Amino acid sequence: MVSLFLGIWAGGIIYTGSIGIAQTFSWIVSSIGESTFNAKVIIFTLLLGAGIALIWRLGGALAIARFATRRVDTHRKVGITAWILGLIWSFDDYANNAIVGSSTKDIADEMRMSREKLAYILDSTAAPVATLGISSWVAFEIGLIAQQYNELGIAQDTPSAAVTFLQSIPYNIYSPLAIAMVGIIVITQRDFGEMLTAENRAQQTGKVTRDDAQPLQSIKDDLGDPLVEDAPVRMFVLPVVALVSVVVGGAVFMGYAPDRTIVEMVNNTNVATALVWGSFAMVATAVILALTHGAMELGEAMDTVIDGFGTMLTALSIIVLAWSLGSVATALGTGAYVTAYAQGTVSPQLLPVLIFLISGFVSLAIGTSWGTMSVMTPIVIPLAWNLGGGSTEFIALLIGAMFSGAIFGDNISPISDTTVLSSTFAGSDLIDHVRTQAYYAGTVLVVATVIYGLYGLTAIPPLVLLPIGLVLLGGLVYVLSEWDSQRKDLAAKPAAVRMSDSDTPSDD
Template sequence: MLAIVAAIVSRRAIPGLLVGVWAGAIIYTGGHGLGTTFDWIIASIATEFHVSILVFTFLLGAGVGFIWRLGGSFAVRDWAASRLENRRQAGVAAWVLGMLVFFNDYANTAIVGTAMRDVTDSHDISREKLSYVVDSTAAPVATFMFSDWIAFQVSMIEEGYSAAGISETAPAAFVTFLRSIPFNFYCLLAVLMVGIIVISGRDFGEMKTAEARASSTGKVLRDDAQPMQDIEGDLGKPETTKPMVRSFVVPIVMLVAVTLVGVYWTGRAGGDLVGVLGAANWALSLVWGAAGMVLSAGYFGLRHGILSFGESVETFVDGMKIMMTANTILVLAWSIGTVTTELGTGQYVTSVAEGLVTPGLLLVVVAVAAGFTSFTTGTSWGTMGIITPIAVPLAVEVSGMGALGPVIGAVFSGAIFGDHCSPISDTTVLSSTFTGADHIDHVRTQIYYAATAFVVAIALFLVWGYLSVTPYLLLPAGVILLGGLVYVFSEFDITGPGAPQPSD
């Protein structure tokens, strides 16, 4: 909590995270926390997955650097400008692309953020809005599409079965996962809310102020913002006066294609599609994809005489440099996860929740416990790992086998909601990074929308808990309620200072 409050108040993530890790070390050691602080920071890096993500992010920065100096971003912006006529169409394009890149949330933030940043800038859409669109489609879509998330979620369900002692009698874990999808209310509503926002042109809360600034002054960032990337400041002007769209498209296609080939290659022993997804080394595959992106972009620059070999090496190094802040925050965010694990934060939250459970409140209590755990730890996967083995036995004891799918949906909903609201979440950091937004500004503006979708999800969980209404009726009702809340909140804000009028 100290890390989160310090980060939001100071609008700086790194000092808040450092204070949070140090405070945790003080509690853990009883007053001698400096050495433990650095031990935890080092330990957070010393895993194959985390090292792979750091390498992936550095290589992706190099790829972004090449695309910038080849003029690819400008070419895409100019191409889109001739086809996307207004802010609404640009917002819808970002939303649709966010749903199409579903196979990994990290790759989603990288591809959509990089592809759409200059496009939305050209239509005076704030970086805060683009970050929201990217963040609220990346993980939510990955939770119920074919991705590495599915493999992880199925494995967590199996862990829950083992904890409940029902491995032999319960439905297959994948079947329970499929049954959880209609109850994953927050993720479904979060994705649909992005569509409601970008199509209606209505905003509320601090996002309204950000959009007013961008639409009236053309400033996509506030004056004192510290964007996670400042491409032009770090890399200078593009090296060509005739940018080509393919200098953007080819590296991005290589990123996606090589990553998917890597997923198949590292997971081919798994047999069927679900087995491949579960057995694949996604982090390593992303590294391969990013390397393919860099090599193809570098070759493109040399082939067309845009960059010399020396300039290509310089671009590679400068591109990696723009990721230093993001990777620093990632390391410290992972360190916070180590802190909360050592202090037993997740177990404490769930032990408190267990005493509040009744059949009618089961899904609400589980979702809130997961949301709070994810918010304070900054990790949705870690939250799923903590909560699922407790929620499954709880559901069986309170409501029987029929509650397995619903309770898993509640776990996923709460975990992603807390992740969206947390300034120490890695996916939230990456969303800010690849859209070039101020990280704390992204968190402050998104939290209004995430909370609105979560409140509606909680209402649907309550209705199911007490009335057992089918989720296929609850979800449409939730979408209508969500649309009504967006309208009411935007109208309530309409006369506020700097409030933009709904427009295209």
């Protein structure tokens, strides 16, 4: 967050030729107050936080976790369960880490899963899933695209920002591959790199953290304990169904016309408004459940709503500063400068690879995928618009590559909030988590780069190339795990090591 503010301030200094603080806050205020779209994103984000808080307090999150973990009695099953829960809880990466981590940490310890492995599952599921589903991430990403379309004056010549985002999903190669990588690791039970050492340690000695590790403290207590013990699954299901159904139904209602195709319906709807409706429905449903089950009085429910607003303050701060930084890049003509430099020197076929790698480096350096998106979007869209000859497909391609890079850098950055949160809720040492995850994220990076390169050379659709990426991932996991286990003289599948009934894992 500090880096975003300093970036805006630096832009103000360059733009005004003076201290620039007045211009800095002018951009920040404008990003909040001049766009009703931005206001809707802010309201959606606040209501989403309120809905998440209510579900937690009603015991819904733990209810769905208990439902999923009822038959979890092996190392493999606890890994698969954490992975699936991460896929289900796609609405926010912070809540994903908090709920899935808190729900599975104890049973992971019982099954002698290293804290590093649990942190990896949390981290490499939360952000990649959030960038593809109904979440504050998607609202933020659509907002960045819409802002650039308006500032470039091309909004009338392009599909809506929501359509562009949907078109970019097949080109966001890293996210689905990262999710798949987690699945491959937990299902095959094969590890390599630092994770191989950590898992062998946990399985053979019961030490789920290494000696001298400094696990981050859990912040579960800050969320408050659930008020309903043994809550029914509907405490989770009904608010989530309300959110999804109202968002989808509201978007269809606003965009429907008898003569419109699905793409035209999406192009003519108002996704931001639908998100506000859906998040309000989520909160209203949760409040009704709280009152009808006697779990809360109305005043207590409203207090929980306010607490939920508070959980989103960090995310909102980043959103506003990121919007502001986008205005800085536009005012300074950063996109036009990069476009002029790239024209004639960079092949369009290489651009997806370059955008992916540059975004990954920026995200690693500044520790925030949202900040990276806000820095890169004002550069990527003008670049794609000019070099692609006004092709909206080329815009979607480069946006997808940018999102991919931003998620990769976020996964391996030790200063990323998501990295810190996943370490916190898994009870892992932060640096241990970063070191062990880097091998897996780096493997996905290599495969994603290959896919982007193949697309640039052959123009074969990414959805066709994605299965090739999955095969490459599986092959690399097998080869690297075999090679590394032989080199270290350790079990390639450490979870296969059996422990006797009398063995008990160490808590720390």
